[in-house]
Amino acid sequence: MVLAMIIMQVMAGETVFVTGAAGFVGSHTVLELLNSGYKVVAADNLCNAQKSKDGVLPESLVRVQKLTGQTLDFYTVDLQDKQMLIDIFSKYTWYRSCVMCVVQHEIACVIHFAALKAVGESCKIPLAYYRNNLGSSVTLLEVMREFGVRRLVFSSSATVYGSPLYLPLDEDHPVGMSCTNPYGRTKYFIEEILHDVAQSEKGWHIIILRYFNPIGAHPSGQIGEDPQGTPNNLMPYIAQVAVGRRPRLQVFGDQFKTPDGTGVRDYIHIMDLAEGHVAALKYLDSCEGTKPFNLGTGRGYSVLEVIKTFEEATGMPVPYEIVGQRDGDVDSMYANPARAEKLLNWKAKRDLHEMCKSFLSKISRLDTLI
């Protein structure tokens, strides 16, 4: 019986516990995991997710199931609720009831996305960000330790680099010194906590993924980002202007030290990013302790270049106006993605044109947007 269960496990692929699974990066990664043969146990507190009509899964994951033809297990849980997290891990842990005492965890590893992520909001209610982002990460790590699950992929951000001392940014660039907002600081703090945890005992395999600027959507346009209210990021803002939800785009400053004066960022297609997570999972066992990886294209685009490319890709005009520069915005940020290419065998494949086009496919399904 035990043997049969283990064989089933191997056949079915490793089970990955995914926190924040209903979100933008989470849902695209879950889709990629299911397509790659992994089993997924998904969790989300649904604080930023649209519920589905059936009421069990969030709408994004209902669509992921349809798109992949696979199913997943889902739990509505706040990660700060330690007991509920223990109950979930218990449910997927066999060795406790196993006669032969084979230590076989069905949850083989964790991808931790769950976090509040709005930069502006984090400046207004910092305590909520510290409580939620730090509290949930510490609780998750405690429960992982308790269950002997020490393989983790953590969703970090290029924000931890602060204002670049040099470009392109490699993973050895100092972090934490010039984070300009509480959101970025929670990511930096959690990175530091992870280093300390891995230092405190052997056996941890932790990959830290530092995202540059994820945009775009799954080619189906069924899942993607569509923030309510004023978007924090450029691409959703552009999209809302293109479809007439807002009269024009505000471009924050044209006096940056860049060729056309507008800020330069490294935009990465959400599907490339999702694939980066699967590549990271495959490398986990080779990673002793913690190791950070940039996930970016290595190519920066200015705001005006993005607008132009979007107009070309979609045929939709994007009126804009130049307004004042925002505090803390840096001239240019783009990745040196060499480490990920070398060790994870991963490289961003999709260009800005494709990122814009995938937004178009999403825009054309506005009525079903989540």
Added chain:
Amino acid sequence: MVLAMIIMQVMAGETVFVTGAAGFVGSHTVLELLNSGYKVVAADNLCNAQKSKDGVLPESLVRVQKLTGQTLDFYTVDLQDKQMLIDIFSKYTWYRSCVMCVVQHEIACVIHFAALKAVGESCKIPLAYYRNNLGSSVTLLEVMREFGVRRLVFSSSATVYGSPLYLPLDEDHPVGMSCTNPYGRTKYFIEEILHDVAQSEKGWHIIILRYFNPIGAHPSGQIGEDPQGTPNNLMPYIAQVAVGRRPRLQVFGDQFKTPDGTGVRDYIHIMDLAEGHVAALKYLDSCEGTKPFNLGTGRGYSVLEVIKTFEEATGMPVPYEIVGQRDGDVDSMYANPARAEKLLNWKAKRDLHEMCKSFLSKISRLDTLI
């Protein structure tokens, strides 16, 4: 009636909520507060404190009451227990039941000492440090906000400076870049959280006190530091050797870049430190947002100088041996205490000789040590 209560309040002095009140710095500060006419509401989870025979107050605070002839209110509470903290704040808040709706908080300000503080232990069980030190601080701040109490003195550490870029260390020296242990990082993280909180809304008055190396004891020898197990700090270690509890002192390295090769630190008498807290309380209203202050003497002593001074002051020999240097130990650390002298009108008055003598008075009461 309301007027009478307010008048009573003013006569009795402001009420200070003190967390971690049973500890080394906490108990000496409570003593100083009571002697200065403040009312004290004290809290501690007693995880590192000796209980008294009467079972209500910890032994250190029983002694503080005897030494001052004053009483205080005490609550055994883990600060992460938000509801219990709310209950305590509610008990000391009048305006809720007040007919005239005069907003009068009996808790006027908070001094926040509560934290796990053993450097070595923090490397072994970092998650416990992050959960406890960050969780308790965030919860305390949330409850303070809820009750409109926005005056805080926070117990930080010179550890946040990491390896000094220059000496003496002033408050503008960079922090957080080379903290060598999770304990130090929790202090740095909380400082950052405090900056963000003060930035997020007006009305906060937060003083951050960065202690150098507090040693010594109240002249009575009734309260003081006597760690169980191997002490982390030099002075308790010396004291344990002097009274024969340990055969000899281990001096970690004699190849530092200092006159005699042993590490140089800025030792500050615990009573000076306690007085620094009262000085900080008096300055709180002049401090908009956050402001850090060094509490140190400005004078560094090497390990060998401390040993020699202790032997001279107490007449007790302290045998020692030189052993290997510890990871992360820096050559020299001492404060520039000018800001505290200028703004808080505070200066350390007691010299190393007196710090050692106060230890002697404590040692001579070994049977009653806590």
